[in-house]
Amino acid sequence: MYLIANVVDGSSIANEPVHQFLEIYENFMPGWLAMTLAVILVVISQIKINVTNAYSGSLAWTNSYTRLTKTYPGRMVFVLFNLAIALILMEANMFDFLNSILGFYANCGIAWIAVVASDIVFNKYILKLSPKVPEFRRGMLYNINPVGFGSMAVSAILSILVFFGAFGSAIKPYSPIVALVLALVLPPILAVATKGKYYLRRTDDGIDLPMFDEHGNPSDELVMCHVSGMEFERPDMIASNVPGPNGEKQYISSLSLSTDKTGEHILPPQ
Numbered sequence: 652m653y654l655i656a657n658v659v660d661g662s663s664i665a666n667e668p669v670h671q672f673l674e675i676y677e678n679f680m681p682g683w684l685a686m687t688l689a690v691i692l693v694v695i696s697q698i699k700i701n702v703t704n705a706y707s708g709s710l711a712w713t714n715s716y717t718r719l720t721k722t723y724p725g726r727m728v729f730v731l732f733n734l735a736i737a738l739i740l741m742e743a744n745m746f747d748f749l750n751s752i753l754g755f756y757a758n759c760g761i762a763w764i765a766v767v768a769s770d771i772v773f774n775k776y777i778l779k780l781s782p783k784v785p786e787f788r789r790g791m792l793y794n795i796n797p798v799g800f801g802s803m804a805v806s807a808i809l810s811i812l813v814f815f816g817a818f819g820s821a822i823k824p825y826s827p828i829v830a831l832v833l834a835l836v837l838p839p840i841l842a843v844a845t846k847g848k849y850y851l852r853r854t855d856d857g858i859d860l861p862m863f864d865e866h867g868n869p870s871d872e873l874v875m876c877h878v879s880g881m882e883f884e885r886p887d888m889i890a891s892n893v894p895g896p897n898g899e900k901q902y903i904s905s906l907s908l909s910t911d912k913t914g915e916h917i918l919p920p921q
Contacts, residue, residue: 669693701737708733718789721912758814758830762807765834766799773839774798780847784862788889788905790917791856796849798841806833853921857890858902878907878916891916 669689676685712729716722745752774781786792810830816823862885864870873882877891883904891903893916903916911917 705730705733705737717906717909721910723906723910755811755814758810758826759807761827761830762803762810762834765831766802766806766838769802769835769838770799770842774842774847778839778842778847780842781850786851788856788887789908789911790889791851791853793849793852797845798838798847798849801841802834802837805837806830809833853918855921856888857900857918858885858888860885862886874902876904876907877901878903878911890918892918 672689709729810826814826870885874888891901
């Protein structure tokens with residue numbers, strides 16, 4: 652806003668970070684020093700941002716890919732994949748259409764954040780239909796929970812339609828509000844309609860060891876995964892539906908269970 656309001660032709664350079672810092676620094680230091688510091692700050696901040704995004708993005712890609720395909724190619728594959736997407740966007744001069752991308756993405760982002768907030772506030776603490784302890788292990792969850800997935804899909808799709816003018820130009824600027832309102836209202840409605848049935852497929856993971864220690868922290872006790880032969884901490888483990896050679900109970904890690912293509916290790920629903 653400072654560049655647009657105070658610099659000639661500022662609107663054409665306002666989306667370039669180096670100019671944002673340069674215009675401020677030049678007010679109280681020589682031009683050469685202002686340029687040097689502006690470039691250093693931009694380079695450091697961009698490296699930090701891109702490394703963080705590459706790593707966190709690879710987590711999301713890996714989890715989604717493993718969950719859908721039941722294969723685990725390794726996180727490094729998706730670090731490179733994420734970097735490739737970033738490079739393509741950069742070479743395509745993303746700044747030229749950044750506002751359109753962010754305007755479109757904002758509707759999805761608002762829908763996602765508001766659905767999570769609504770589920771926590773209303774379904775977890777007020778209606779008490781959502782479990783207090785978050786669950787992530789395959790076998791303990793249904794493939795799709797209509798409360799979260801349905802709420803986000805409806806709110807995001809309708810708000811995007813509003814964003815592109817499907818319901819007229821008068822309501823078009825209010826697409827983020829449409830996303831927010833729907834995302835806040837739909838989760839408790841769907842949770843009540845389904846009676847919270849699809850939050851948990853099971854409530855017992857088949858392991859007798861406590862999930863938490865005496866201080867309420869996740870237990871660090873190690874349990875052997877009979878598929879990978881590696882030890883994992885208690886919260887990451889679940890009983891396997893496949894008994895041992897002598898009929899004894901065996902345990903499997905969430906990663907090994909995620910790559911179980913046949914589903915033979917998954918415990919039956921309760």
